[in-house]
Amino acid sequence: MRVALFVPCFVNALYPEVGEASYKLLTSLGLDVDYPLEQTCCGQPMGNAGYEKDAEPLAERMEALFAEYDYVVGPSASCVSFVREAYPRLSHHKGEHKCLSSRIYEICEFLHDVVKPTALEARFPHKVSLHNSCHGVRLMGLSAPSEQNIPYYSKLHNLLSLVEGVEVVEPERRDECCGFGGLFSIEESAVSVSMGRDKVARHIATGAEFITGADSSCLMHMQGVIEREKLSIRTKHIVEILTAQE
Amino acid sequence: MSCHAVKAKAFLKNEERALWHDKALYAVREKRDRQAYSLPEWESLREQASQIKERVLGNLADYLEEFERNATRNGIKVHWAESGEEMNAIVAQIIKEKGAKHLVKSKSMLAEECHLAPYLEERGVEVVESDLGERIVQLMECAPSHIVLPAIHIKREEVGELFEEKLSTEKGNSDPTYLTHEARKHLRKKFLNADISMTGVNFAIASEGVFAVCTNEGNADMGTAFTDTHIAIMGLEKIVPDMESLAVFTRLLARSATGQPITTYTALYRQPEEGKEIHLIIVDNGRTKSLADAEHRTMLKCMRCGACMNTCPVYRRTGGYSYSYFIPGPLGINLGMLRSPEAYGGNVSGCSLCYSCSGVCPAKVDLAEQIYKWRQQMAPLGVADSKKKMIVKAMNLMMRNPRLMNAGVAVAPYIPRFVYNNGINPWCASGREMPHFAKKSFRVLWNEGKIKR
Ligand code: SF4
Numbered sequence: 001m002r003v004a005l006f007v008p009c010f011v012n013a014l015y016p017e018v019g020e021a022s023y024k025l026l027t028s029l030g031l032d033v034d035y036p037l038e039q040t041c042c043g044q045p046m047g048n049a050g051y052e053k054d055a056e057p058l059a060e061r062m063e064a065l066f067a068e069y070d071y072v073v074g075p076s077a078s079c080v081s082f083v084r085e086a087y088p089r090l091s092h093h094k095g096e097h098k099c100l101s102s103r104i105y106e107i108c109e110f111l112h113d114v115v116k117p118t119a120l121e122a123r124f125p126h127k128v129s130l131h132n133s134c135h136g137v138r139l140m141g142l143s144a145p146s147e148q149n150i151p152y153y154s155k156l157h158n159l160l161s162l163v164e165g166v167e168v169v170e171p172e173r174r175d176e177c178c179g180f181g182g183l184f185s186i187e188e189s190a191v192s193v194s195m196g197r198d199k200v201a202r203h204i205a206t207g208a209e210f211i212t213g214a215d216s217s218c219l220m221h222m223q224g225v226i227e228r229e230k231l232s233i234r235t236k237h238i239v240e241i242l243t244a245q246e
Numbered sequence: 247m248s249c250h251a252v253k254a255k256a257f258l259k260n261e262e263r264a265l266w267h268d269k270a271l272y273a274v275r276e277k278r279d280r281q282a283y284s285l286p287e288w289e290s291l292r293e294q295a296s297q298i299k300e301r302v303l304g305n306l307a308d309y310l311e312e313f314e315r316n317a318t319r320n321g322i323k324v325h326w327a328e329s330g331e332e333m334n335a336i337v338a339q340i341i342k343e344k345g346a347k348h349l350v351k352s353k354s355m356l357a358e359e360c361h362l363a364p365y366l367e368e369r370g371v372e373v374v375e376s377d378l379g380e381r382i383v384q385l386m387e388c389a390p391s392h393i394v395l396p397a398i399h400i401k402r403e404e405v406g407e408l409f410e411e412k413l414s415t416e417k418g419n420s421d422p423t424y425l426t427h428e429a430r431k432h433l434r435k436k437f438l439n440a441d442i443s444m445t446g447v448n449f450a451i452a453s454e455g456v457f458a459v460c461t462n463e464g465n466a467d468m469g470t471a472f473t474d475t476h477i478a479i480m481g482l483e484k485i486v487p488d489m490e491s492l493a494v495f496t497r498l499l500a501r502s503a504t505g506q507p508i509t510t511y512t513a514l515y516r517q518p519e520e521g522k523e524i525h526l527i528i529v530d531n532g533r534t535k536s537l538a539d540a541e542h543r544t545m546l547k548c549m550r551c552g553a554c555m556n557t558c559p560v561y562r563r564t565g566g567y568s569y570s571y572f573i574p575g576p577l578g579i580n581l582g583m584l585r586s587p588e589a590y591g592g593n594v595s596g597c598s599l600c601y602s603c604s605g606v607c608p609a610k611v612d613l614a615e616q617i618y619k620w621r622q623q624m625a626p627l628g629v630a631d632s633k634k635k636m637i638v639k640a641m642n643l644m645m646r647n648p649r650l651m652n653a654g655v656a657v658a659p660y661i662p663r664f665v666y667n668n669g670i671n672p673w674c675a676s677g678r679e680m681p682h683f684a685k686k687s688f689r690v691l692w693n694e695g696k697i698k699r
Contacts, residue, residue, distance in 0.1 A: 019688035025697040041645040049623030134600035147605030149288035181598030189676035190255035224678035
């Protein structure tokens, strides 16, 4: 089984430690993991801004880069869900391999549903508040959306339960949007920040030291609010907790 | 900035009020949740509602004709109006024929859509809104800010002041029970004085020729009981096939709207009493055009419960008046675009694409997916924001050229932070710090062999 690591553009530039932890996590479970070079962006920002067609060359590039892998795994629920939803419309690959959309996974989803580890060698003796990101929850099904009357489950929670010492809580309004939303964060910046402040406040109210989740973009936005307001809570991508050795 | 962004920013200036608005509406969402969670069959009910509506939309002409035949047989006078103007003219004509002067009406978003009240007032007819919330916004001379809770943006103290001025209530008394009683006394006089009544229609049952009007205050029933002529207006998508399907919708409507198991009053109008008349006007006003739009016809499944507004984090924090269309929130963004992209394109930015609306909708209208689609149509329709276009062009340039991107990523950490982490950058201006560029990107670390198991 050949696994490729997909490191979204902003994770590459801002959070290499998230890419590193992803690699560690996958290889620690005995997987053969490669990182094809010259990755850029999946095209989600263009799509959400209303220029999905502009993502076509990016979709073609992604299809070519990842053509020969059985699984493509990335630490970002929203990027992965974009590839899944939009690439069947965007990429015109000739059928010599299965469309990337059917082989790409968000890393927690991949672990939870495909690799199914029963133990992880990780220790993180802290209280963390789970950030249930919109695309992770509502497009990808990482946990039960609060709108729907279906039994509660959370793949992130299940994985975190394999980490020694960690205490996991969820904020009030457990899956309300943090207000990032791609270009929404710029175009409607006042609303975006207002949502971000509310979300961070609810995470803080849990008494957690860290906000963690499967979307670096939400974490980036909330971290921006935290730093501006000099708040004490910090953000940490879930893969860093799943590989922590504290 | 889009017109929604501008108004939203202004609304958020009053932080305390925005927070209050958000909390008030989230409480409604939570009430809805409790109801939804209490029915094990909730998700299957939603699916049934969606399928019934799909079936209706697929055979709309047949259902409408069936409804008309049966309603006519029951003695209801059925009229057809292609546009809002036509509907208004028919209403005015009926009022004139009856020699009526005082119309008492229950809540109808269709009346708002067609600007019926001002039209009638210009013609010397007194129009009294009998729903309490609607009456409040009518006395305040403002528009409803929510389709189910029209006065949700008004605080009770403000209602107290308004009633003091308009209904001569006690000075400084804003006790809700007191104010409601006073409003009731005031409306009672209006009901007694009315010579014609109007209601909207929640559901029109094709197999029976019967229509349902749902209210919580019984004001529709009161109006129609007091007057000899009842005019009902309905959008042509309000059809449901039969009583079994009505049962599906009445179970969903109030639960989704206000978190009640059912509306306090659900009146079925089958035939006029002896000596009385019921006129029903079936209105198109752009609906068949929406029906023909394969991408967006799903909007016609909407039963106007307002749940998508209550759950929308943007609507809750920016209020109904931030939207330029008379219906706000995810529903309004979509209906506005169906009405006129030129006039209402400025609302499309007001969505973080959280998809909560799609999950909450009792008819499974895919509101967020629809907004995403509209965004794609903005540029082809010529209503896209030019600044946004430029940002996307710049991103395209970077992301299509790995060497350019890599070079950018390499220099970014060496650019002094103040250059981009400042008040000119909209990311920061509204209260956020820029993220920090890593000294070495993941790619560089990988190439240096630093990424290890
Ligand atoms: S779109 Fe759905 S949630 Fe929104 S008002 Fe209509 S029925 Fe209710």
